[in-house]
Each structure stands twice: as structure tokens, then as C-alpha cells.
Amino acid sequence: MSTQPVNYLETSELVLNMGPQHPSTHGVLRLVLKLDGERVKAVECIIGYLHRGVEKIGENRTYTQFAPYVDRMDYVSAVANGLGYCLAVEKLIGVEAPARAQMVRVALAELNRISSHLLWLGTHALDIGAMTALFYCMREREEVLKIFENYCGARLTTHAFRIGGLQYDLHDTFEAEARAFCDMFEKRIDEYEQLLTKNPIWVERLRGVGVLTAEECKSFAVSGPMIRAAGVNWDLRRAQPYSGYEQFEFDVPVMHGADSYDRYLVRVEEMRQSVRIIRQTLGRIPGGAILAKVPKVLKPPAGEVYVSTEAPKGELGYYIVSDGSQHPYRLRVRPPSFMNLASLEKMAVGALVADVVAIIGTIDIVLGEVDR
Amino acid sequence: MEMAANSMLNTLKRWLLLDLLDGLWVTFKMQGTGNIATEQYPSDRPKVAERYRGAPRLNINPENNETLCIGCDLCAKACPENLIVVGTVRNKETRRLDLTTFTYDLSRCMFCGLCEDACPVDALELTQDFEMASYTREGLIWDRQMLEEGPRPTQYTR
Amino acid sequence: MATDPWEDELASQLRSSFTDVSLKLESFHGQPFATLEPGGYVKAVEFLKAQGFDYLVDLTAVDHPKDPVRFEIVAILYSFAANRRVRVHTRVGDGEAAPTLTGLYAAANWLEREIWDMFGVAFAGHPNLKRILMPEDWQGHPLRKERSIVAMDQEWVRANLDIESGQ
Ligand code: SF4
Ligand code: SF4
Numbered sequence: 263m264s265t266q267p268v269n270y271l272e273t274s275e276l277v278l279n280m281g282p283q284h285p286s287t288h289g290v291l292r293l294v295l296k297l298d299g300e301r302v303k304a305v306e307c308i309i310g311y312l313h314r315g316v317e318k319i320g321e322n323r324t325y326t327q328f329a330p331y332v333d334r335m336d337y338v339s340a341v342a343n344g345l346g347y348c349l350a351v352e353k354l355i356g357v358e359a360p361a362r363a364q365m366v367r368v369a370l371a372e373l374n375r376i377s378s379h380l381l382w383l384g385t386h387a388l389d390i391g392a393m394t395a396l397f398y399c400m401r402e403r404e405e406v407l408k409i410f411e412n413y414c415g416a417r418l419t420t421h422a423f424r425i426g427g428l429q430y431d432l433h434d435t436f437e438a439e440a441r442a443f444c445d446m447f448e449k450r451i452d453e454y455e456q457l458l459t460k461n462p463i464w465v466e467r468l469r470g471v472g473v474l475t476a477e478e479c480k481s482f483a484v485s486g487p488m489i490r491a492a493g494v495n496w497d498l499r500r501a502q503p504y505s506g507y508e509q510f511e512f513d514v515p516v517m518h519g520a521d522s523y524d525r526y527l528v529r530v531e532e533m534r535q536s537v538r539i540i541r542q543t544l545g546r547i548p549g550g551a552i553l554a555k556v557p558k559v560l561k562p563p564a565g566e567v568y569v570s571t572e573a574p575k576g577e578l579g580y581y582i583v584s585d586g587s588q589h590p591y592r593l594r595v596r597p598p599s600f601m602n603l604a605s606l607e608k609m610a611v612g613a614l615v616a617d618v619v620a621i622i623g624t625i626d627i628v629l630g631e632v633d634r
Numbered sequence: 635m636e637m638a639a640n641s642m643l644n645t646l647k648r649w650l651l652l653d654l655l656d657g658l659w660v661t662f663k664m665q666g667t668g669n670i671a672t673e674q675y676p677s678d679r680p681k682v683a684e685r686y687r688g689a690p691r692l693n694i695n696p697e698n699n700e701t702l703c704i705g706c707d708l709c710a711k712a713c714p715e716n717l718i719v720v721g722t723v724r725n726k727e728t729r730r731l732d733l734t735t736f737t738y739d740l741s742r743c744m745f746c747g748l749c750e751d752a753c754p755v756d757a758l759e760l761t762q763d764f765e766m767a768s769y770t771r772e773g774l775i776w777d778r779q780m781l782e783e784g785p786r787p788t789q790y791t792r
Numbered sequence: 793m794a795t796d797p798w799e800d801e802l803a804s805q806l807r808s809s810f811t812d813v814s815l816k817l818e819s820f821h822g823q824p825f826a827t828l829e830p831g832g833y834v835k836a837v838e839f840l841k842a843q844g845f846d847y848l849v850d851l852t853a854v855d856h857p858k859d860p861v862r863f864e865i866v867a868i869l870y871s872f873a874a875n876r877r878v879r880v881h882t883r884v885g886d887g888e889a890a891p892t893l894t895g896l897y898a899a900a901n902w903l904e905r906e907i908w909d910m911f912g913v914a915f916a917g918h919p920n921l922k923r924i925l926m927p928e929d930w931q932g933h934p935l936r937k938e939r940s941i942v943a944m945d946q947e948w949v950r951a952n953l954d955i956e957s958g959q
Binding site for chain 3: 309310313315317318319321322353354356478480481482483494496501502563564565566567568570577579581583591592594596600601604605608633634
């Protein structure tokens, strides 16, 4: 006989496994949630399902050969990945891409930012329950991908840039296509906003969800739209301009709510600013060479550099150590998604299970980059 | 005063779900059939870009029906995946390399185009063919004949 | 590596604050970095954090199997106020534990787990040191130089596909 009174209403914690095959975890992310009723008490991310050893591959390829692999990390913004990699190697060998190549790179990288944000917006809205937005976003993204296809022959893993500049010169119809896209797209952004920004369901689901203050953002090394939504005015395109970004006029959207809703507003505004930058490149792309003089067999002098760019998801950095041979001695990628995802273990605590879905969405992760 | 009126207006808007209806109006506008983005593949084949990087082809000189490839092995060296194998023999008379075999393992190819860029005589080319599926792994290892003739995708008719 | 000396205000502050540990201040392509013994490493990062470097950009390691002290730990710090980055390097031997930065930056948690996973460098004081990318039951640490990518590939292809790998 137990002397302890039996409490039939005893509550205990529930451990819930979410993913890795879950439609709202954006790939193969697994979360182990510790729940008290509907509230999350603790969460652990289990990642690595998509680990392909990109850094190890890098040590076993020549500098030129490694370029296609970086496209496969954050596969929805392959152009931005390629840009960062090319800039890093160019810094190591002390070469700068010609003016024409730089401008083309900016135009394509901004188109890429739009396509990445569009995919984010569509899937995020889908997670929250607004299915329509996904179709519209995909439709517009298709236009961007068509421009990529016409430019370099591939849509997703583009391998658009080469070390020292470009392999392909702009196709004749590029300017017309980009202009048509900008004209069409500006109206479309208004439509997305009409669909979502004031929609009471959308606002209720995002306001105050997944708050991460500026201090916490810095401690977790969160970057990109997430830190800008927390009131930190920091965009590498502005702070440390690369590839000629200093020539362009654009605003860095900053919000102060530090929640999912403000991240949405920041990203939407970023798309508008990207259109603005693309418009500034049109008609201004200088002529001349597209590829700087780079030796066929690339042997950078021994040394190490860290170069980072503002990818659509945040600060994408490459830390390359060269030992003077044809292969990088060590190639480290600083993946924005990985760092941003780490903050989930903080943001999700205290949230409802349904909000966890919203919080994953608001981080904008691509598991290919988290796991590399 | 103005503030109060504003908040009244906002409350009214909320009650009447005007913002929600505003969004629904966007959806409704898309009813028109002028807006269709879906492609009817495979009955309508998409036209891919001129620079599309698809199935590889080993080009033949149309004048004498001989291969353009000079067996220099540069494509194989450029390939990050190391999937091209070029077999050559030294021709005693012309003292040049003659191509004997050429295998290309499509199952590992990522269509990056580095091999195509490396080829000095434009013999190897990534073409606009995009239908390369195969039921077996072996079916994706293309030999010289396959590379010269190109893939033959099934043509579906209604 | 042909480096330049790192001379500026921050460098002299560092030099005067760390007189008792060996400290090397260099820069390469205009990117400054400080190299310290493990004993001074956390202190230097702490010092820099107090100087405004409150953002741990990245934390990684480099394997030098031929050197007497094998692993180089590299911390990249960023200061929003000064808009600049500095790197702090230290070395630890095989089997030794490096000091952790988790007390200073939340971001160090996952980054140190990744170093443990990839290189097998432990971090003394880390709250949750376990594999992050590789499966729990994986043997070894893949980014060590002795792990050959070709051998790993051949092994796997032979065991799982019954063919010879083309690599
Ligand atoms: S496209 Fe790239 S991966 Fe494919 S064979 Fe050519 S170089 Fe190799
Ligand atoms: S690079 Fe061109 S010519 Fe040389 S072996 Fe390859 S296909 Fe033939």
C-alpha cells in the first residue's frame, strides 16, 4: 500500500518529436520539443541529415573546381553563394573583377535575393495557413529563374560566376527581361502586401511570436533580416561594401519589434530595395572585359582570408587557408542559416507548438546550408 | 479627436473584416484565364534557353563525319567530379592522338559546365536536351556512341 | 605565410594588456589576427568583447598534423561600433581540451560542437558537447587530414552498391 496519495490529474512533460519528415520544418530538420501542455519548455534541434561534407570536398578540389559545390549549400540562393566564394578567392590571389563583371554580379545577386525571399514568403505563408501566396510567389520566382536560365543555362544551381569575373557575357535580352521583371514585380509586391500585411490572421499569428532582442541576436550571431528586424541597422552591403555596392542607392530596412511580423516587413521591403538596385544597374553596365587575368592553374600564395557578403539569409562568410598549393588547405563556410537556426532553441521556449512552425519559418533556413 | 476617430475606424474595419476581404479580392482577381503559368508537359515541351546546360554531346565535324575531339583529356582534368574518361591511342602516321573511347557518367554530373569551358575545340558541349532519366544506374553511364547521337526521349502522344 | 605586423590602437592596447602570455599580432591582406596560447585565448576574447567586439562571427579549427601542436582554433570577432573584424588564434594538441567561449557568446555553443564533431577537439566547460552534424555512432572525425575523402568514398560504394567507385 502506497502512502502517497494518487493524483490522477498529475501533469507531466511530454516529449514530442517533430520532423525530420515534416512539411513545416523546411527540409530535414528534426526538433525534439519538451512540452507542458501546449507550451514549449525546451527544444533541441537535431541537424545533419543533409550533411555532405562541403568543407572536406573543398580541401580535395582545386579552387576553380570547388565553385559549383557552393551553389549546393543554400540552393535557393546559389548566385549569392557563388559571389561570396569568388570574392574570397579573388581576395586571396589579389585580383579584382572588371567593372562590367562587378555590375552584372550585383544585378544577378539582387535578382537572387528576390527569388530567395519569394520562396521564403511563399512557404512561410503556407506554414501559417495562407496557401495562396505560395502560388503567386512561385510564379514570380519563375521569372527570375528564367532570367538565370537565359544568362547561364541553369536555373537553380547556376554556377554563374567564375573566379576573376564571369564566364558568360550578358545575353542580349537581359536588360529588357530585367526591366520587364521589375515593372511587373513592383506591382506584385503590393499585391502580396494587400494579401498579407493587414490580414488579421496573418498579424495575429506573427505579432510577438519568436521575439529575439538585439542583444540576443548579437550573442547568437544572428545576421541578415533577423537582426535588422531587431533594430540593428547592419547590412554588409552598406557596412563593408563589396563588388561595387557603394555606387548604388538603397535603403536598409530596419524594424524594432524583433518579432516574426517585423521580419516579414523587413524582407518585403528588402525585395523592393533589390528592385531599386536592379533598376540602377540597367543601362549603366559598363562595357569591357568580363574576366580578369587569372592563371589557368590557380595557386594562391600561402595565407588566410575571411571574406563575407550579405547573402539573402544573412552574413555568408568564407574563411580560406591556403598553403600555396592548388587546393585550399582549409575551407570554412560561415553559414548564415546555421547560426540563425541556433537561436531557435531560445526563441521557441515559452511559445505554443503551433507557433514553433511560424518561428521556423521566420528564420528562413535552408537545410542544405545548415548541414552543408 | 482625430485619434479616436481613427481607432473607431480601425475597430469597424476589423469587425467588418475589411482587411481580410481586401486580400480575398486579390485572390479573386486571379480568376482570369490570362494568368495561367502552368505548362502542359509532356504534351507541350518547354523551350529551354539557348545556353541551357543539359545532356552532354560529343560533336562531330559535319564535313567528314569525324569526331572533333582531339583526345587532349582537358575536360576530364577540369571536371570536379572526375567522371569523364577519355581513351586514346597514338596514331603512328599522323602522330596525333586518336579517340577510342569516351565515357561520361551522367549519374554524378552536376552540369556545372567546367568541362565544356575547358575543351579547346568545342567538341564537348552541354546541349538543350533535358530528358535524361534512366531506370538503372548503368543507363546513365554514356559511352561515345550515346554521346555522339544524343538521348532519345520517349515522345508522348495523346 | 608572409604576414605584416598589426599596428594600430587596438593592437597596442592588446599588447599592453597581455604582457605575461606570448602574443603575436599579425595581419594578412589587411585582416588582423592575434595568436595566443590557450591560457590567454579566452582572456583575449573577453578583452576584445569589452572593447565592443560583441559578435562572434565564426569559430572554427584548422588541422596541422605535421606541427607539434596540432589544432589551430580560430575565432572571428566583429565590432558593430568599429565596423571591423579581428581574429583570435590559439593552438591545442591532439587529445587536449580547448577553453570554451560559451560563457561569452551563445553562438559558441553550436560552433564548438561542430569543431568537436569535425576535428575531435574537446572544449572544457562546454554544457552540451556532442556531435552535431555526423550521426551519433559515426567513428572518427571527418575533417582531420588523415581521413581521405577518396578512401571514404570507395569504402562506402563497395559496401553499399557492390561496384567499384569511379573516384
Ligand atoms: S558538367 Fe561539370 S560535373 Fe559534369 S562532366 Fe562537366 S565538369 Fe564534370
Ligand atoms: S577537352 Fe574536348 S578535345 Fe579534349 S578530350 Fe575533352 S572533349 Fe576531347
